[in-house]
Amino acid sequence: MRRGALSLTRAALLCVPWLALSACGTDRALTGVWQQACEGGEAACADAPFVYKLHLGRFGDDLTGLVVRYVNPDGDATFDTLRECGCYLVTSGSASGLTTRFQIEPGMPSALGCPAPGYAFAAAGCKDALAAPPCRAVQFELDGETDVLVGTLTCDDGPAAAVRFEPVNERLRRTCVGGCRNAPDAGLNE
Amino acid sequence: MAVVTLCATLTLAAPAPDAARILAPPPEGFKRPTVLVYPLVDLAPLAEVAPAIVSPTPAASNVPTFEAFVSALTRYPNLRVVPPAGVVARIKARRAWLEGVRVGAARAEDGRDASARVRLSDAARALGEAARIFHEVEHGYVDPRAVARTDLARASTLLEQGDALEANDAFVAALSTDPRTRLRPEYDRAETIAALERARQSLLATQRPPDTFARWPAGEPAAADVFIVRARHHAAQGGEPARLELVVVSANGAVVPETQPLPAGVPAEDAGGRLASRLFACLPFGGAAPVRRVTREVRADIGGAGFVFLENPLDPFGHVGAAMHLTTQLAQRVSVEAMAMVSNSIADSSAQLTESMVTVRGAVAPGFETRLGGARLEAHIGLEVASPGEFVTSSNVYCRHFGVPTDGLGYQACVDGGGLDRTPRRVLVGAYASLGASVELPDDLFLVARLHYAEYLFASGPSDLGRPLGATLGLGYQLR
Numbered sequence: 001m002r003r004g005a006l007s008l009t010r011a012a013l014l015c016v017p018w019l020a021l022s023a024c025g026t027d028r029a030l031t032g033v034w035q036q037a038c039e040g041g042e043a044a045c046a047d048a049p050f051v052y053k054l055h056l057g058r059f060g061d062d063l064t065g066l067v068v069r070y071v072n073p074d075g076d077a078t079f080d081t082l083r084e085c086g087c088y089l090v091t092s093g094s095a096s097g098l099t100t101r102f103q104i105e106p107g108m109p110s111a112l113g114c115p116a117p118g119y120a121f122a123a124a125g126c127k128d129a130l131a132a133p134p135c136r137a138v139q140f141e142l143d144g145e146t147d148v149l150v151g152t153l154t155c156d157d158g159p160a161a162a163v164r165f166e167p168v169n170e171r172l173r174r175t176c177v178g179g180c181r182n183a184p185d186a187g188l189n190e
Numbered sequence: 191m192a193v194v195t196l197c198a199t200l201t202l203a204a205p206a207p208d209a210a211r212i213l214a215p216p217p218e219g220f221k222r223p224t225v226l227v228y229p230l231v232d233l234a235p236l237a238e239v240a241p242a243i244v245s246p247t248p249a250a251s252n253v254p255t256f257e258a259f260v261s262a263l264t265r266y267p268n269l270r271v272v273p274p275a276g277v278v279a280r281i282k283a284r285r286a287w288l289e290g291v292r293v294g295a296a297r298a299e300d301g302r303d304a305s306a307r308v309r310l311s312d313a314a315r316a317l318g319e320a321a322r323i324f325h326e327v328e329h330g331y332v333d334p335r336a337v338a339r340t341d342l343a344r345a346s347t348l349l350e351q352g353d354a355l356e357a358n359d360a361f362v363a364a365l366s367t368d369p370r371t372r373l374r375p376e377y378d379r380a381e382t383i384a385a386l387e388r389a390r391q392s393l394l395a396t397q398r399p400p401d402t403f404a405r406w407p408a409g410e411p412a413a414a415d416v417f418i419v420r421a422r423h424h425a426a427q428g429g430e431p432a433r434l435e436l437v438v439v440s441a442n443g444a445v446v447p448e449t450q451p452l453p454a455g456v457p458a459e460d461a462g463g464r465l466a467s468r469l470f471a472c473l474p475f476g477g478a479a480p481v482r483r484v485t486r487e488v489r490a491d492i493g494g495a496g497f498v499f500l501e502n503p504l505d506p507f508g509h510v511g512a513a514m515h516l517t518t519q520l521a522q523r524v525s526v527e528a529m530a531m532v533s534n535s536i537a538d539s540s541a542q543l544t545e546s547m548v549t550v551r552g553a554v555a556p557g558f559e560t561r562l563g564g565a566r567l568e569a570h571i572g573l574e575v576a577s578p579g580e581f582v583t584s585s586n587v588y589c590r591h592f593g594v595p596t597d598g599l600g601y602q603a604c605v606d607g608g609g610l611d612r613t614p615r616r617v618l619v620g621a622y623a624s625l626g627a628s629v630e631l632p633d634d635l636f637l638v639a640r641l642h643y644a645e646y647l648f649a650s651g652p653s654d655l656g657r658p659l660g661a662t663l664g665l666g667y668q669l670r
Contacts, residue, residue, distance in 0.1 A: 059540055064588055064591045065591060
């Protein structure tokens with residue numbers, strides 16, 4: 001009987017961790033922060049006016065999140081907050097196998113994010129980009145899942161540019177407003 | 191007239207005679223001591239060189255005084271006397287006897303087989319084991335001849351091996367079990383017959399009872415109000431009158447010997463009655479039957495809980511929280527359990543659950559429990575009332591990732607997608623079942639684990655959740 005009691009105790013002990021792990025699944029891969037990598041090769045971004053950081057959330061085949069754009073005047077891909085130049089909602093996102101597709105719409109009104117234009121978005125080249133967006137939509141098509149995402153981004157119907165993203169250990173942003181809590185969000189309910 | 195009335199009053203008021211009071215049936219609820227009177231071992235044939243072979247009848251003796259003793263003892267209403275036939279039936283009803291006879295007979299057969307093949311060492315070992323088992327389960331009172339034959343075969347084997355001392359003990363054991371045991375000159379070796387004869391003579395001289403005569407049997411459960419009476423009948427010898435030799439054995443090891451001389455001319459009823467009277471005097475009178483009292487234990491434990499709703503529109507997702515149980519005993523193996531639990535939900539694998547959900551559950555369930563040593567197993571079935579919190583789900587990816595827009599934050603795409611399903615808090619009622627096991631710890635503490643399940647039968651409104659299956663693990667304290 002004592003052996004039966006111990007078996008039941010063991011079953012109960014195993015049950016609770018199982019419950020805790022029941023929230024885990026494989027369809028959350030890609031979820032996290034990905035930063036554009038500019039080390040040479042096709043994906044070199046020395047001449048690119050902007051670099052991007054992806055804050056992605058994947059739910060099975062669905063994908064969404066935020067893309068934060070930074071100006072890149074020196075070609076050194078500095079992801080400094082002062083160089084932030086737009087935060088955009090990921091739309092039309094999908095993930096199938098190792099291929100991920102989504103777009104952002106910098107040309108849409110009210111997609112400016114926070115802080116307000118004229119404050120932090122004063123970096124060289126940013127004001128112009130915000131005033132006259134070079135692309136109405138930017139398409140991302142990436143391959144990979146865990147260590148690196150490699151693919152292209154396409155500005156409207158223009159030529160595809162090679163890009164490469166690597167995961168970084170940062171807090172996943174779920175809002176564009178960042179520290180300015182009272183400001184309206186980018187592309188949101190207004 | 192007045193005299194008649196006075197006489198009538200005195201008559202009515204007079205106490206009943208002692209004999210009537212003694213022989214009156216005991217009051218209801220009186221707990222009578224049980225006296226197990228074993229079959230008499232009649233040693234009279236021991237004195238005969240060639241006693242007549244008679245069919246052994248362990249339930250009845252041919253000694254009238256013993257019959258009279260049993261009869262007189264049975265008449266005491268405060269005693270529950272089990273006569274020899276009943277004792278034999280009681281021995282045969284023991285599981286140990288059934289198993290012992292089976293194994294003993296098999297080992298005796300092995301021994302005889304080995305003896306026939308002149309493997310004397312193997313034969314002595316097997317026959318010794320068989321004899322030990324037979325004596326241990328008191329098979330000698332059921333079939334004395336079979337047990338004596340086993341002892342006899344062992345003695346013969348030992349003698350052939352040259353172990354005269356052990357052989358003599360085995361011959362004595364055979365004769366003590368069945369005093370008619372003899373060997374046949376036409377079949378058995380003269381040396382063996384002589385050895386048996388020496389053992390018979392020594393037993394006659396010493397009249398030493400076997401070790402088991404005054405021992406509490408291994409197969410009989412020990413009880414304070416059960417007594418065993420074993421008796422041997424010795425024939426008149428060398429000017430000494432015949433006598434009945436008795437021992438009263440109690441479970442605590444106390445042994446009271448009694449001897450009743452049987453001089454010629456004394457009626458058996460008188461001698462038997464006197465012996466019964468002396469035995470009656472040394473036995474406890476009995477008393478009120480013990481009232482079974484159940485100590486109403488209350489056990490309280492608190493610990494962690496986890497469960498999943500097996501009936502659930504999403505992938506199964508966990509709920510973890512705390513649970514408290516109170517269990518109280520209603521009867522010896524019957525108890526009732528009360529459970530209270532509060533839990534919060536864990537995110538589901540596809541994150542469709544957009545808000546955490548607080549669930550409150552409570553149950554009352556009677557059931558059974560049994561314990562062995564420091565462990566207790568329990569099973570309860572009863573009624574559960576549960577209230578899962580507001581169940582908010584969404585298949586909209588914007589809602590799942592960014593949450594529902596509030597306070598100006600969040601994304602309108604969530605609202606535009608219309609992807610929020612809300613089921614308000616419901617009250618669910620159904621059947622509850624739990625299986626528990628606990629292990630006692632020092633200082634009245636115990637560790638308890640339970641598996642539990644519920645099947646909801648009534649709901650205050652439409653609900654997608656049901657059939658919670660889970661476990662709790664808690665630390666408890668036992669209040670006595």
